Amino acid sequence: xxGYKAPQRDAMFVTHELLNYQDHYQKLGFDxxxxxxxxxxxxxxxxxxxxxxxxxxxxGDEEGCKWVDGEVTTPKGFKEAYQTYVDGGWPGMxxxxxxxxxxxPYSLSSIIAEWFSGxxxxxxxxxxxxxxxxxxxxxxxxxLLQQMxxxxxxxxxxxxTMCLTEAHCGSDLxxxxxxxxxQEDGTYxxxxxxxxxxxxxxxMSENIVHIVLARLPxxxxxTKGISLFVVPKxxxxxxxxxxxxxxxxxxxxxxxxxxxxxxxxxxxxxxxxGYLIGPPNRGLNCMFTFMNTARIGTGLEGLAxxxxxxxxxxxxxxxxxxxxSLTGRKNPEGPADPIIVHPDVRRMLLTQKAFxxxxxxLAAYCMQLVDVxxxxxxxxxxxxxxxxLAFFNPYCKSVLN
Amino acid sequence: xxGYKAPQRDAMFVTHELLNYQDHYQKLGFDxxxxxxxxxxxxxxxxxxxxxxxxxxxxGDEEGCKWVDGEVTTPKGFKEAYQTYVDGGWPGMxxxxxxxxxxxPYSLSSIIAEWFSGxxxxxxxxxxxxxxxxxxxxxxxxxLLQQMxxxxxxxxxxxxTMCLTEAHCGSDLxxxxxxxxxQEDGTYxxxxxxxxxxxxxxxMSENIVHIVLARLPxxxxxTKGISLFVVPKxxxxxxxxxxxxxxxxxxxxxxxxxxxxxxxxxxxxxxxxGYLIGPPNRGLNCMFTFMNTARIGTGLEGLAxxxxxxxxxxxxxxxxxxxxSLTGRKNPEGPADPIIVHPDVRRMLLTQKAFxxxxxxLAAYCMQLVDVxxxxxxxxxxxxxxxxLAFFNPYCKSVLN
Numbered sequence: 001x002x003g004y005k006a007p008q009r010d011a012m013f014v015t016h017e018l019l020n021y022q023d024h025y026q027k028l029g030f031d032x033x034x035x036x037x038x039x040x041x042x043x044x045x046x047x048x049x050x051x052x053x054x055x056x057x058x059x060g061d062e063e064g065c066k067w068v069d070g071e072v073t074t075p076k077g078f079k080e081a082y083q084t085y086v087d088g089g090w091p092g093m094x095x096x097x098x099x100x101x102x103x104x105p106y107s108l109s110s111i112i113a114e115w116f117s118g119x120x121x122x123x124x125x126x127x128x129x130x131x132x133x134x135x136x137x138x139x140x141x142x143x144l145l146q147q148m149x150x151x152x153x154x155x156x157x158x159x160x161t162m163c164l165t166e167a168h169c170g171s172d173l174x175x176x177x178x179x180x181x182x183q184e185d186g187t188y189x190x191x192x193x194x195x196x197x198x199x200x201x202x203x204m205s206e207n208i209v210h211i212v213l214a215r216l217p218x219x220x221x222x223t224k225g226i227s228l229f230v231v232p233k234x235x236x237x238x239x240x241x242x243x244x245x246x247x248x249x250x251x252x253x254x255x256x257x258x259x260x261x262x263x264x265x266x267x268x269x270x271x272x273x274g275y276l277i278g279p280p281n282r283g284l285n286c287m288f289t290f291m292n293t294a295r296i297g298t299g300l301e302g303l304a305x306x307x308x309x310x311x312x313x314x315x316x317x318x319x320x321x322x323x324x325s326l327t328g329r330k331n332p333e334g335p336a337d338p339i340i341v342h343p344d345v346r347r348m349l350l351t352q353k354a355f356x357x358x359x360x361x362l363a364a365y366c367m368q369l370v371d372v373x374x375x376x377x378x379x380x381x382x383x384x385x386x387x388x389l390a391f392f393n394p395y396c397k398s399v400l401n
Numbered sequence: 402x403x404g405y406k407a408p409q410r411d412a413m414f415v416t417h418e419l420l421n422y423q424d425h426y427q428k429l430g431f432d433x434x435x436x437x438x439x440x441x442x443x444x445x446x447x448x449x450x451x452x453x454x455x456x457x458x459x460x461g462d463e464e465g466c467k468w469v470d471g472e473v474t475t476p477k478g479f480k481e482a483y484q485t486y487v488d489g490g491w492p493g494m495x496x497x498x499x500x501x502x503x504x505x506p507y508s509l510s511s512i513i514a515e516w517f518s519g520x521x522x523x524x525x526x527x528x529x530x531x532x533x534x535x536x537x538x539x540x541x542x543x544x545l546l547q548q549m550x551x552x553x554x555x556x557x558x559x560x561x562t563m564c565l566t567e568a569h570c571g572s573d574l575x576x577x578x579x580x581x582x583x584q585e586d587g588t589y590x591x592x593x594x595x596x597x598x599x600x601x602x603x604x605m606s607e608n609i610v611h612i613v614l615a616r617l618p619x620x621x622x623x624t625k626g627i628s629l630f631v632v633p634k635x636x637x638x639x640x641x642x643x644x645x646x647x648x649x650x651x652x653x654x655x656x657x658x659x660x661x662x663x664x665x666x667x668x669x670x671x672x673x674x675g676y677l678i679g680p681p682n683r684g685l686n687c688m689f690t691f692m693n694t695a696r697i698g699t700g701l702e703g704l705a706x707x708x709x710x711x712x713x714x715x716x717x718x719x720x721x722x723x724x725x726s727l728t729g730r731k732n733p734e735g736p737a738d739p740i741i742v743h744p745d746v747r748r749m750l751l752t753q754k755a756f757x758x759x760x761x762x763l764a765a766y767c768m769q770l771v772d773v774x775x776x777x778x779x780x781x782x783x784x785x786x787x788x789x790l791a792f793f794n795p796y797c798k799s800v801l802n
Contacts, residue, residue, distance in 0.1 A: 172723040175736050322573040335576050 003315060004054040006115040007307060010357055014364045015111065024368055027168050028375040030105050038108065045112035048088060051082050053119035060122055060261035065202070067253045072201040072263045078123055082156075082204040091156030095134055101152040104373055107367035111383060114360070117304035122261035124304075126159060126199045128297065132290060133160020136211050138229060140278035140286045145230060148240045149209055156306075157303040158207040160204045163194040163231075163267060164287075170196075173284065174222035178214040180229055180274060186299060189275060190214055190231055190269040193251070196249065200265030201233075201250035207242050210267065212274060213283050228283035247272040270330035292370050295397040296363060303359050311350035317345055344371060352391035360398060404716060405455040407447035407516040408708055412757055413440060415765045416512065425769055429776040431506050439509065446513035449489060453482050454520035461662035465766040466603070468654045473602040473664045479524055483557075483605040485705050492528060492557030496535055500551040507775055508768035511697060514759070518705035523662030527560060527600045529698065533691055534561025539629060541679035543685045546631060549641045550610055559608040564595040564632075564668060565688075568773060571597075575683065577621035579615040581630055581675060591615055591632055591670040594652070601666030602634075602651035608643050609634040611668065613675060614684050621682065629684035632675035662683075663698055693771050693790050696798040697764060703800075704760050711753035719744055760800060767797045 015021040016035055025033040056077035063075035085091065094109040095101030108133075117124040124158030137145055152158040171176040180194025190212060194200075195277060201208065210231045235243040241348045250264035276288040317340040325341035339345045369392070372385035416422040417436055426434040457478035486492065495510040496502030512530075517525040535554045538546055553559040570576040579593025591613060595601075602609065611632045620626030636644040652667035679687040705752035718741040722732060726742035740746045770793070773786035 169723065172737055175723075322570065322576075334575055 002054060002058055002307060004050055004057075004119045004311060006042075006049045006112075006119070007356075007360070008042045008046050010360060011042060011111050011364075014357075014361045015107075019364055019368055021364075023106070023370070024300055025105060026373065028105065028256075028376075029372060033104060033108065041104075041108065042112065044088065045090075045115055045265055048084065048090070048114040049112075049119040052084050052234075053116060053123055056081060056123070057120040060120065061258075062260075064260040065253055065263045067250065067263075069249075070201070070249045072203065072250060072253060072265070073206055074126075074202050074263065075261045078261065079125075079204050081120075081123060082126065085127060086156035091130060092154035095150075095154045095345070096138070099146070100155040101154045103178060105168060105371050106293070107364070107371045108298065108361065109362065110367050112295075113297070114300045114304045114307070117301050119306045121260075121301065121304065122259045125259065125262040126158070126191055126204055129162060129199045130156070130158075130160040131297070132162050132294065133209055133211050135290055135293065136162075136228070136277065136286065137209075139289055140228065140275075141230065141275075141295050142158060143237060145275055145277065148236050150236060151240055152207065153209060157205060158209055158232075159199055159202075159205040160209040160211065161200050163197050163200075163210050163212040165194060165196045166192065167195050173213065173226060176213060176215065176226060178212065178269065180214040180227060180276075182216070188214075188216075188229060188274045190229060190272045190274045191328070192269050194269070195255065195266045197265045197267045199263060200267045200361075201253075202263050206234075207236070210248065211277070212269065212285070216280055223284050225281050226283040227280050228277045229274035230277055231269065231272050235273055235280050292373070292393055295393045296366055296370065299359075299363055299366075299397040299399070306359065307354065307356040310349070310356050313352060314340075317349060324334075359396075362392070362396050362399070366393050403455060403459055405451055405458075405520045405709060405712060407443075407450045407513075407520070408757075408761070409443045411761060412512050412765075415762045416508075417534065419762060420763045420765055422508070422765075422768055423771070425772065426506060426597075427438075427668070429506065429772060431776075434506060434509065436479050441514065442505075442509065445489065446491075446516055447489075448729050449485065449515040450513075450520035453485050454517060454524055457482060457524070458521040461521065462659075465661040466654055466664045468651065471602070471629075471650045473604065473651060473654060473666070475527075475603050475605055476501045476662045477526075479662065482521075482524060482607050483527065486528060487557035491764075492531060493555035495532075497539070498552075500547070502555045506772050507595040507694070508670040508765070508772045509702065511694075511768050512765065514698070515705045515764070518702050519709045521662075522694040522702065522705065523614075524659045524664040526660065527603060527605055529558070530563060531557070531561040532697065532698070533563050534610055534612050536691055536694065537563075537629070537678065537687065539608075540690055541629065542631065542676075543678075545639060546695040549637050549639060550631060550633070551594065552641055553608065553643075554610060556595075558606060559610055560600055560603075561612065562598050562599070562601050562668075564598050564611050564613040566595060566597045567593065568596050574614065574627060577614060577616065577627060577669065579613065581617055581628060581677075583617070584674075587698065588614075589630060589675045591630060591673045591675045591795045593670050595668045595670070597655065598666045598668045600664060607635075607650075608637070611649065612678070614688070615670075615675075617681055617787075624685050626682050628681050629683040630675035631678055632670065632673050636674055642730075650764045667801050668716060693774070693794055696794045697767055697771065699778055700760075700764055700767075700798045700800070704757065704764055707727045707753065707758040707760065711750070711757050714743075714753060715750055718750060758799075763793070763797050763800070767794050 022035050050163050060075040066073045074252050092101030093104050094106045097103045104228050137149050153160055166176050180188040183189055212229045212231050214229055215225055216227055219290055228254050233248050235246050247270040249268045251268050254264040282386050318338050321334055321336040323336055325337045330337045330341050370387045371383040373382050374380045421438050461476035467474045493502030494505050497505050498504045510750045538550050559727040567577050577761045580748045581589040581591050584590055614627050615630055616626055617628055619794050634649050636647050638644055648671040652669050655665040657665050719739050721739050721740050722735055722737040724737055726738045731742050770790045774783050777783045
């Protein structure tokens with residue numbers, strides 16, 4: 001949004017004064033993630049949010065995405081902003097060095113993800129979905145699949161999606177119908193239609209890697225018969241090179257209030273070539289590995305909106321003049337005082353500020369616990385962190401969203 | 402909205418069982434407003450809402466209003482729906498018989514105003530503003546002005562607006578700048594720009610009558626120097642015939658979320674001919690006459706939205722199948738049960754229903770009090786009603802909106 005300022009100061013306060021991230025990172029072996037480095041990363045992320053993403057938020061919303069014959073064009077400036085994001089090395093910040101990432105902690109890339117979303121929610125949806133895609137392939141994909149897909153995803157040359165929902169099943173995934181037929185070469189042929197696929201099709205990256213829930217022919221009914229597949233828009237060689245077009249097509253884009261510049265797609269798989277990830281019929285279990293990070297990710301979008309709303313309201317309250325202060329003129333040269341002088345306006349602004357800052361602290365606390373579950377070596381501590389997340393994280397998701 | 406059903410049964414319950422409107426109307430001399438007549442009027446209003454307004458709600462929102470060179474075109478079907486409304490005699494339902502109205506109680510036309518708004522909020526804004534315009538001219542206009550304007554407004558051939566806000570003053574009307582210069586013929590020449598004028602320009606009626614707040618040349622500063630004027634789009638003879646175009650023009654239309662089919666206008670007065678209503682410098686006092694009905698009118702829009710949202714949610718909850726009921730299959734032939742079987746979905750639906758029905762009762766109670774203030778003959782009862790409104794009405798406005 002116009003005039004957005006990334007909340008660097010509050011993020012440093014929450015992480016380094018309130019929650020002692022410095023010791024936390026040291027303990028988990030992230031020696032390089034010093035307070036100075038974190039502060040420098042925050043400064044760069046703030047610049048990117050404020051100078052690159054915020055200026056194309058309103059124009060992007062007005063222009064929206066365009067769908068023509070299966071191709072989606074993002075609004076003016078979106079592609080260029082994505083290239084700047086890739087050039088800055090942001091996509092792979094918390095991913096392994098062996099695939100070109102920077103191997104920094106999960107919490108660090110997540111704190112700044114709020115700012116990208118606050119500056120431009122629509123834009124932030126595109127790289128946001130890649131994170132889940134990469135994590136899925138890293139956790140459950142074979143060595144070959146990791147080799148085929150991860151490097152280009154980590155560099156940001158390719159983006160990813162998560163294809164779960166079908167028209168007749170959103171929450172009740174046990175009913176899903178998308179089929180995966182085994183082929184002689186060990187791959188699968190996927191057929192079916194998915195809806196509400198964020199970043200399902202766009203012009204910002206050269207390939208799109210879909211993580212797809214589907215059923216094998218002999219699968220049991222319900223949630224115990226769902227498997228997980230990776231299905232690229234363009235086929236990929238074993239060496240990870242982009243090849244011919246796969247049978248994946250975008251049927252249309254949805255109209256979603258507030259994120260018109262984000263392509264939420266209907267994706268048709270028409271005998272598309274895919275690869276099994278994880279064990280057959282255990283797809284939902286594999287997906288649940290990411291329940292904590294997915295919840296925090298959703299919560300961060302709500303936090304981002306509340307921070308952006310507070311900033312917009314604060315600017316307006318300082319600029320708009322209307323009536324005089326109860327305690328005497330505060331803007332004697334003008335015909336009225338800025339409305340921030342009025343007690344009830346201040347009350348509303350402080351409520352917004354308290355929500356944004358309180359929820360940022362809660363999110364940072366949950367992220368810290370996730371770090372422990374991901375990188376910790378003490379099994380008891382990991383279990384404790386997981387138990388705490390089971391309590392705090394649904395709250396984090398629902399309050400912030 | 403698609404599939405909207407006017408809440409006739411609940412309105413009859415609230416007015417005739419809970420609040421005893423039959424005795425109330427009798428007591429105020431509205432002998433003809435029997436339970437049967439009210440019920441018949443409700444049935445006709447329901448048909449109009451459901452069959453005429455609801456079907457053009459979504460299409461109207463998609464198409465929106467178009468502004469070209471000062472002319473505003475409303476979406477397909479809006480003009481025809483307005484003609485049906487006029488043919489049905491709805492505009493003058495609660496206005497005096499001497500101007501062609503039906504002289505029915507205020508509360509009766511207000512209860513059904515909720516339904517028009519629930520079926521099609523955008524459309525309901527056009528005739529809605531006429532009510533305030535008519536009431537202002539009736540209460541404060543000279544006999545000549547009443548003769549010039551009221552008949553065509555009451556019949557609905559013309560519509561009206563209320564022009565208060567300017568870019569630099571919304572709540573703090575003391576700062577308003579629109580000027581009115583007295584002319585030799587006793588009229589005034591108005592110059593200035595008003596914003597956020599609902600139904601300020603459109604193609605549904607042959608003339609538009611603006612009620613405008615402006616300052617006389619010798620007016621004191623602040624709210625004690627504001628006068629009220631009537632300024633028609635087309636000039637009007639003393640006999641009430643439409644004449645040449647007045648210097649009133651629509652500069653642009655605003656983008657307002659959720660009411661894209663309602664023309665919210667910037668209106669420029671460029672030496673436009675106007676007529677003073679009420680005493681000089683007492684314009685705000687004249688406007689405050691309608692504070693109670695204006696508050697209820699605003700509250701009804703919120704009530705309409707909550708009823709429409711409940712109906713939409715209820716339809717979806719009965720139609721959408723997802724998961725099985727905790728107490729055993731309710732839709733054994735289907736792959737899942739409708740989501741209305743789930744306790745938390747029922748809780749949410751019942752919360753919506755309680756808000757809509759509770760607030761409808763509160764609104765009907767406030768309208769009953771307004772009836773007493775408008776038509777009562779016992780001065781003590783009128784004062785009591787006014788005192789009760791001072792307590793309940795701000796609540797009615799803020800809870801419902």
